[in-house]
Amino acid sequence: MVDIRVCKSEDIAERGRRVVQIGAFEVGIFNLRGRFFAYENVCPHFSGPACQGVLAPLFAEGVCEDRTSLGRVFDPGGRMNIVCPWHGYEFDIETGAHPTDNRMRLKPVPVSVRDGDIYLSVPDRRI
Secondary structure (H helix, E strand, O other), rough: OOEEEEHHHHOOOEEEEEEEEEEEEEEEEEEEEEEEEEEEEOOOOOOHHHOOOEEEEEEEEEEEOOOOOEEEEOOOOOEEEEOOOOOOOOEEOOOOOOOOOOOOOOOOOOOEEEEEEEEEEEEEHHH
């Protein structure tokens, strides 16, 4: 693995992202509450550019005490999803997983912050 410096941590705003090209592949880097997450920019559904989609709060089905529906509501835990622009597949930014099908997930890329700089760890054969 090779560590590649991609930008300063301050270059990616809270709930923001940056998509970078590293050799033959693209990586999306996301900032949530000062924590950084990175994934290959490839949707497992149909290889679309998942990391370039809309960032949106996770929707959940609200349920009353009598078990009737309140309709769709934002997740009170503040979880965020990335929505692939090709077909609308959603993925949790913190885990890379689809909200209902755990087999569908984005491929993570190790990310770290050192001295205010963001580094991605990539196999040297990918550069």
